[in-house]
Amino acid sequence: MYAFDIERPSTVSDAVKLLKESDENQPLSGGQTLIPTLKQRLAAPEKLISLTGIDEMKGICEDDDGRLCIGAATCHADVAAGAGKYPALAALARQIGDPAVRNRGTLGGSLANNDPSACYPSAVLGSGATVVTNSREIAADDYFQGMFATALEEGEIITEVKFPVPEKACYMKFEQPASRFALVGVFVAKYADGVRVAVTGASEEGVFRWTEAEEKLNSDFSSSALEGMSPPADNMISDLHGSGAYRAHLVGVMARRAVDAAH
């Protein structure tokens, strides 16, 4: 690691102020992605602005519209234990990495990073959630902009995510056993105004909505409505863990399993 300083502000506004001091300053949340990156010298911040001492960014509550609001610095273990109102989301958090990773890694860090194989992006996109930052609210459909790319601007901090709670939902993850990330993960959520299907781990473009499946499920919410379907393989990730065609096939399988298991 190159040398840097760490600051631990206790409010969002202090954190934003510290970030604005230099383009070379960067937020640090659970560190479960950033610390390995720093060790590889793929990042060289001047200062890390730790978000872990900011109480207003932690915790789970419900807003007046019945949405589940989760602070961006809430760790995966706390979401697994505390998001009982949205069981599919709690179950997704419980499947991230291992217990020690879940005790540090956070929702905000996962979304800011937008790893193409990360779990949370599929829940946020699949729920049509709202990403709240220190300066604005961003709809999930506008937030994810391709592999490791998001709508966040320099110095902008995710503070909270608001999840509308569906009638039923399920996240099906086909785990890549070495990294424990998703080889393919499909999040299906059924709302009164329609079904959303979000896919992670598969596409070169990062998380995406499988709209063809959504249309079928809107008229018939059953796995048989998706029989034989899978998205086109052209844009799928091909690596030593699986070819693009294999991933495309898995998307269909995982989507059907998610529909069957949704509750």
Added chain:
Amino acid sequence: MAQVSMTVNGKPASGDIEGRTLLVDFLRDGLGLTGTHVGCDTSQCGACVVHVDGKAIKACTVFAAECEGSSVTTIEGIAAEDGTMSKVQDAFQTHHGLQCGFCTPGMVMSAEALLQENPTPSEAEIREYLEGNICRCTGYHNIVKAILAASGQDVSKIAAE
């Protein structure tokens, strides 16, 4: 350089650190507590698991500065003052839950955390909880058996395959 202070195994500890000083380096190099191992340094193997404020975390993937004011427990803090081993440690010995022993500090710290959360885990729950702890030697069988035994459960049903 900055100062950091925390409680380690019940005793106050402080020292000079850089921003980039990892908790595991502060424990090993700063405090001489070399029981916490570094197996991979890439957040994969769990040899470095310690408890920070009661939660199992990978000490190679947290900065010492982030632990200011925290209460940290390492493998050195698990046995009683007089050296009497904890139930988990004792069961690892009785059931041969280790061979070379390199992964053992992390295994024990994860097992202690599991049993605090879930005092009578099933075999499947133990295996799931140990997903982030890698052992090159044992094949896990006796580790799982030791943890089942430490929780006071019958281990005959998972006796040698």
